Amino acid sequence: MHVRQLDADSILRLWEAGTGATPPRRALLLVAAATPAHEASTLADMPVGWNVGRLMELRHALFGPQLACTAVCASCGETVELGVDLPAIKQASESLPAVEVFGRLTVACNGYELVAQRLTLADLLAVESATEEPAAALALRSIVTARRAETPVEPADLPAEIWRAVEERLIAADPLADLRLEIACPHCGHRWLEALDMVSVLWNEIAALAKSLLFDVAAISRSFGWSEAAILALSPARRRAYLELALR
Numbered sequence: 001m002h003v004r005q006l007d008a009d010s011i012l013r014l015w016e017a018g019t020g021a022t023p024p025r026r027a028l029l030l031v032a033a034a035t036p037a038h039e040a041s042t043l044a045d046m047p048v049g050w051n052v053g054r055l056m057e058l059r060h061a062l063f064g065p066q067l068a069c070t071a072v073c074a075s076c077g078e079t080v081e082l083g084v085d086l087p088a089i090k091q092a093s094e095s096l097p098a099v100e101v102f103g104r105l106t107v108a109c110n111g112y113e114l115v116a117q118r119l120t121l122a123d124l125l126a127v128e129s130a131t132e133e134p135a136a137a138l139a140l141r142s143i144v145t146a147r148r149a150e151t152p153v154e155p156a157d158l159p160a161e162i163w164r165a166v167e168e169r170l171i172a173a174d175p176l177a178d179l180r181l182e183i184a185c186p187h188c189g190h191r192w193l194e195a196l197d198m199v200s201v202l203w204n205e206i207a208a209l210a211k212s213l214l215f216d217v218a219a220i221s222r223s224f225g226w227s228e229a230a231i232l233a234l235s236p237a238r239r240r241a242y243l244e245l246a247l248r
C-alpha cells in the first residue's frame, strides 16, 4: 500500500476541488491527495494504469477492498450483482510479465515498425481540449516513431490493422488503464466484459462521504455551536457519538 489515509477535512477539500472537474482531472486530484510525496506534474506523467492502481489503493484505504457492483444483462435485462476484489485485480495486473513503468514499446506488424508509449493522465488531460475526436487524438499521442522499410510514416497515415496491434500492445502493457470485469449472467448464461471505471466509482463514494460529513457538521454545530474545523477535527468515533446526541 503506497497511499495515505485521508482525514475528514481532506475529504471535503478533495470533493470541493473535484466538483465540476472532468474525470482525468478528478483522477489527478485523488491520486495527488493520496500520495503527497509526488508532485502533481509527475503523477500526470505516469501511465494511466499506474494511477488507477493508486486509486484502487486509496479506495481500499478509505472504503475497504471489496467493491459491490451491478450490471444489466444485455440479453435478458436482469440486474447482475457482483463482488470485485480490488487487491486481487491489482495484483493480477501488476504481476504480468512486462514492463518497467517508463519503458517504451516496439510494435512490428505487416512491415511497419513502431515505437509507442503508454498513455498518461497528461495525455488524457491534453485531449480534453483537442479538436480531434478524443480516441483518435489519444492514439496519435501514443506513437513515438513509425517507419515502414526504413522510411518514416506519418502516424495519421497508419492503416487500421496497425492501430489495432498498437492498441493491443498498449493495453497488455498497462492493463489497469482499461479495466474490464468478466461477467456471466446467472439468469441466462450470457457472458460479457463490463468496463470498471475506478475514477467514477471512487468519486461517487467520496462525494457521498463528503455530503454525510457536511450533514454531521450541520447537525452538531446546530446543537453545540462548534465550528466546522472543530467538528471535522473530532475522531470519527467522537463525531458519531456527538451526532447521536445532537439528533436526540
Ligand SMILES: [Zn+2]
Pocket: 073, 074, 075, 076, 077, 078, 185, 186, 187, 188, 189, 190
Ligand atoms: Zn442474462
